[in-house]
Amino acid sequence: MAIQAQAQNIESTSDMIVTGEKKGTKQTLLFTNDTGAPAMGSAILKMGTILGAVAFHDGTLTAVLQSRPGSITGVSVFFNASGSSTVDTFNVLVNGSSVWAINIPSHAAGPVICVETQPRYTDSFVAEDGIYVTFTSFGSSAASNIICLVEVMYDD
Amino acid sequence: MATKFITEQLEITSDSEVQGELNGSKDIIHFNRDADTGSAYCEAGEVTTVGDSHSGVPTVGIPMVRPGSVTGMSVRWAGSTGGTSGFCQLHTPDGFLFGVTLTSSVDITTQPRYTDEFSAGDIFAAFITVNGVDTMRDIVVEIEVIYDE
Numbered sequence: 143m144a145i146q147a148q149a150q151n152i153e154s155t156s157d158m159i160v161t162g163e164k165k166g167t168k169q170t171l172l173f174t175n176d177t178g179a180p181a182m183g184s185a186i187l188k189m190g191t192i193l194g195a196v197a198f199h200d201g202t203l204t205a206v207l208q209s210r211p212g213s214i215t216g217v218s219v220f221f222n223a224s225g226s227s228t229v230d231t232f233n234v235l236v237n238g239s240s241v242w243a244i245n246i247p248s249h250a251a252g253p254v255i256c257v258e259t260q261p262r263y264t265d266s267f268v269a270e271d272g273i274y275v276t277f278t279s280f281g282s283s284a285a286s287n288i289i290c291l292v293e294v295m296y297d298d
Numbered sequence: 299m300a301t302k303f304i305t306e307q308l309e310i311t312s313d314s315e316v317q318g319e320l321n322g323s324k325d326i327i328h329f330n331r332d333a334d335t336g337s338a339y340c341e342a343g344e345v346t347t348v349g350d351s352h353s354g355v356p357t358v359g360i361p362m363v364r365p366g367s368v369t370g371m372s373v374r375w376a377g378s379t380g381g382t383s384g385f386c387q388l389h390t391p392d393g394f395l396f397g398v399t400l401t402s403s404v405d406i407t408t409q410p411r412y413t414d415e416f417s418a419g420d421i422f423a424a425f426i427t428v429n430g431v432d433t434m435r436d437i438v439v440e441i442e443v444i445y446d447e
Contacts, residue, residue, distance in 0.1 A: 148302065150299055150300040150301060150302050151300070151302065151318070152301070152304065153303050154304045154308050155303065155304070155305050156304065156305060156306055156307045156308070157308070158307075158308045158309075158310070158314075159307065159308070159309040159310070160309075160310045160313070160314045161309070161310065161311050161312075162310065162311065162312045162313035162314070163313040163314075164314050165314065165315040165316065166314075166315055166316030167320060167323055168320060168323040168445065170325050170327075170363060172328060172360065174342055174344050174345040175344070175345070176345050188343060188344055218360075218361035218362060218363040218419070219361060220421055253357060253358070255361050255419050255421065256361075257362075257363060257419045259363065262318070262319055287345050287358045289342055289343070289358070289360050289361065291360060291361065291363050293363045293364075295319075295320065
């Protein structure tokens with residue numbers, strides 16, 4: 143089948159209908175943790191009610207396996223802080239290695255919201271790679287009701 | 299980089315492949331709740347979404363990564379005594395954003411893009427009320443959004 147390539151930006155001000163495959167789409171993955179992390183402690187966020195820290199047969203942690211290759215392009219975070227802190231960190235991990243560390247801005251006690259995006263292809267993964275998220279409190283503030291959306295953009 | 303503008307509807311009868319950024323993509327935000335009585339906020343994963351049921355201002359919710367619009371909602375639920383009326387609402391810190399009236403155990407509504415918009419960092423909570431039912435159970439709410447970037 144012939145391929146018509148367009149090298150410039152295409153902006154459609156009307157609808158776009160694709161009757162074949164649509165490659166290069168975005169999707170978000172929801173990670174949460176009810177009890178959260180204690181002060182000076184860490185928590186692995188969960189997908190649904192699945193416990194994050196369960197070893198696979200190959201020794202890796204349970205993670206969300208990706209069906210296609212792609213990139214991690216965005217992270218949004220919500221949690222309730224028990225106190226003020228300047229050093230809390232979220233880590234997005236691929237196959238157990240941190241690929242994106244999000245340093246939470248200094249905050250007071252109460253709800254905390256942080257959103258970051260980055261260009262496609264900055265942090266890539268391949269099919270069957272596992273993604274998971276951890277939260278670490280390095281200060282005296284504990285976190286509860288942790289909710290995190292990880293945005294991915296698939297290549298095919 | 300130059301931009302090619304297309305003002306008509308574009309229909310591709312084969313595959314499309316975007317190697318740059320794709321702005322304007324759809325996404326689904328999931329909420330659920332095992333069981334409750336009367337009115338309740340749904341849960342996101344294992345986190346209970348807590349809010350003021352009368353003012354509709356959630357204190358815990360799913361934070362949006364990018365700005366966009368809410369374009370659809372589907373609700374599936376079961377009741378212990380068969381009541382079939384009520385409503386499901388999407389709440390943000392600014393209050394009620396979008397909702398569907400429940401007339402059966404499965405209700406779906408959609409609306410055009412840009413009708414109800416949100417910003418990056420807005421938090422979402424799903425609030426459900428079912429009339430005439432002692433206990434709601436097996437509640438599944440899906441919110442469809444289209445991101446602007």
